Amino acid sequence: MSLTLVAVAGAAAAQQATPDDKQKLVQKVLALWHLEDTAIVMVQRPAANALQQARIALQGRVSAAKQEATLRGIASDLQQYVDEATPIVRDNAQRLKAPTVGPLLVQNFSDDELRQLIALLESPVKKKFEQLVPQFERSFGEKIAAESRAAIDPKLQAMTQAVGLTLRTATMTP
Template identity: 60%
Template sequence: MFIARMTFRFNRLAVATLLSACVATPVWAQSADGKAKLIDKLLTLWHPEDVVVMMVQRPAADAVQQARIALQGRVTAERRDATLKDMAVDVQKYINEATPIALDTARRQLASSVVPILQQQFSEEELKQIIAMLESPVKKKFEQMIPQMERALGEKVVAESRAAIDPKMQALTQAVGLKLRAATTTP
């Protein structure tokens, strides 16, 4: 009887320990394998699931841009701005609702999509090199400087090419506006 109770307690402890490990640790990193631990660290640094945020937000941004184009020249600036502001509420609601769903799905799918590719295509040494690159202070510094560099380049391009590009942009806007008006007024 004593042995049976001890076995039952041991089994409950083993199950509890196993369950806590499964909840706390991603499936691909549960083994003692060094490669699995490296993959877990790589995914923590890389965040491949962030691509779904762009996948969710791109259609919303495109819809707003298309609406802006469709409204331009057809309604007053005040009405256009009010309509776009009203649309922004719907767009934000969509983003707030769709993004968590997509991120949750992406996180669940990592183990069956990205992890096998990393396991098959990269050695432990290569994974260590990728991690070192992602953790590099020089990379972090470079990434912090990107907005400043992009802004500096953008300002120079605008300053130098505005006179040549503005008339082309105005012509494009007029042409698109005329075609939209013609399409909406012709039966």
């Protein structure tokens, strides 16, 4: 009978240790996974979009020198926004990452899967690949631009002129 109690107590202890072990695995995944970068991109995207829209709005309406000066001023305002908003979002993302994503990791991954995920996130090959991604994207983008420029530039110019004409008409009509 005491042997049975020891076996039951041992099994209970093993079951209790598993959630702690799993939680440690989840914490390791969260430490390795820079999910807060997604939040930072979310904050910075409106600034990039605003600059692109300003560039389009100014194109053909003002001289190149005035366009450049105006865009520099806008870029300064946008950079101020990014500089102020990024730390807020980064801090909130760090604070909310574990309580938001942690339970989902616990629910959807086994201990073994979490260990595999950690191995993947710690992989030197993954790190090397991520370091090279900007170079790959730049090279690919340059090649696509070079191959597509002749066909795309006239369409881009026509679109820009059409939008500009529509904007001018809308702003001139009472």
